[in-house]
Amino acid sequence: EVQLVQSGAEVKKPGESLRISCKGSGYTFTNNWITWVRQMPGKGLEWMGRIDPSDSSTNYSPSFQGHVTFSADKSVSTVYLQWSSLKDSDTAMYYCVRGRGWVDYWGQGTLVTVSS
């Protein structure tokens, strides 16, 4: 069974750093890109970008370029989403999803709350 399991909810202060994770199982992890999707409270889905776990190639949406960083460790079938300095506006649910174009398997989401 294909699964993407994300790390747990986080509560942070503005300016703090954070890394959340997404671990894949049930398939060959390096055969599929992983896409990150943001959903702000009560809002729709936003495409953040994607990473190829086989070589850590990345594509970032211009809306997120420079503010987040994707990385991968294929030895543990895990990709990461990282912020060096969080803002209040980063409060959202973040999903990792398998796929480069259309995306099929979704993680359960990681809720990130940024508040002073």
Added chain:
Amino acid sequence: EVVLTQSPGTLSLSPGERATLSCRASQSVTGRYLAWIQQRAGQSPRLLIYDASTRATGIPDRFSGSGSGTDFTLTISRLEPEDFAVYYCQQYDSFPLTFGGGTKVEIK
């Protein structure tokens, strides 16, 4: 950036009725590279349709997708209780990939 406009914003229907959801793109989506995604309240989204009309694994045949170019449609032939949810379209033809704003299908 391709802007996807979904209509209506909210669709109020009864179980057993037919639902027709629209997704209009600001420029042509070549290759019919468009997907439909369902999100039930409090749950992660799930893929329904890709390549405009191909149902994803395990998706019932009451869900169908159609369209090309700039106009796409998701049809639910007979609404089941579990179909009341928010539906998003997503284009993966051009970078950056984008989602529509969503259509909420609610119980009338």
